Amino acid sequence: MTENLPIQNPPLADQVYDIILNSILNGEFTPGSKLPSENELADLYKVSRPTIRTAFSRLGELGYVIKKRGIGTFVSNTPSIVNPLYLSYDVMERISTRGHTPGFKQLSAQIISADKDISDKLDINNGSNVLHIQKMFTADADPIIYFENYIPEWIYQKCLSDTDVMEPGATEPFFQFFAHTCQQEVKFLTSIIHPALLRDCHLPDEFTGYDPSMAVLVVEDIGFSSDNSKLFLSKEHLFKDAGYFHVIRHVASS
Numbered sequence: 001m002t003e004n005l006p007i008q009n010p011p012l013a014d015q016v017y018d019i020i021l022n023s024i025l026n027g028e029f030t031p032g033s034k035l036p037s038e039n040e041l042a043d044l045y046k047v048s049r050p051t052i053r054t055a056f057s058r059l060g061e062l063g064y065v066i067k068k069r070g071i072g073t074f075v076s077n078t079p080s081i082v083n084p085l086y087l088s089y090d091v092m093e094r095i096s097t098r099g100h101t102p103g104f105k106q107l108s109a110q111i112i113s114a115d116k117d118i119s120d121k122l123d124i125n126n127g128s129n130v131l132h133i134q135k136m137f138t139a140d141a142d143p144i145i146y147f148e149n150y151i152p153e154w155i156y157q158k159c160l161s162d163t164d165v166m167e168p169g170a171t172e173p174f175f176q177f178f179a180h181t182c183q184q185e186v187k188f189l190t191s192i193i194h195p196a197l198l199r200d201c202h203l204p205d206e207f208t209g210y211d212p213s214m215a216v217l218v219v220e221d222i223g224f225s226s227d228n229s230k231l232f233l234s235k236e237h238l239f240k241d242a243g244y245f246h247v248i249r250h251v252a253s254s
Helices: 012-025 038-045 049-061 084-097 116-122 174-181
Strands: 065-068 072-075 102-113 129-139 142-152 188-197 215-224 230-238
Touching: 012 038, 012 049, 038 049, 049 065, 084 102, 084 129, 116 142, 116 230
Parallel strands: none
Antiparallel strands: 065 072, 102 129, 129 142, 142 230, 188 215, 215 230
16 A cells, blocks of 8 residues: 655545545455554554544445454445435446446536425525536446436636536546535535336436336535535435435434
């Protein structure tokens, strides 16, 4: 593993996360193997234990590692392709982790006027300009995820022109686009998740090859900043393995 870390952005925890993830993806850490301890990695990368702990936490949330109390942290045997809580951010690498070749295609991008439904959900004026993007991700050239993103103009207007923001991939990786390009970090999402049949969904031609009776998982997300501003509306359709994910639910203290 590389021991030299850059001292500029991104944050150290992100750098450590990237290094460990790459070591998992390239087979240096194999499924089921035990990772070095927090102390060992802190000494190796010349960072604090909390930095290592933050990187481990993110790897665990995304299904790459499993922490066994009193034993250590291990590489997961069966990382899932996607987790809607982090879908837009990590879907490409997660497809790769499952041994598939990931792909991305931006189907369209345009500036539209928000209708009542969109304006109500994003707390903007009816008729306000909104960036509407249609895109899909593939696994081994098979479409598995279809997105529609709606981003209010106020999010990007100070950093990108309408022409630039509509360029293919300009908003990818999605959460990095908000945090680094627009200086509007996404802190949490509210989500509505429900099943549907393909024939009841209005999807682009790229998905016409699937059986109309296929089950599809539909996720509607609203992304929020730390001050509860609504940053985007996202509608996702997940197919095949992409429709399966793990959720950790915490029990409130009594």
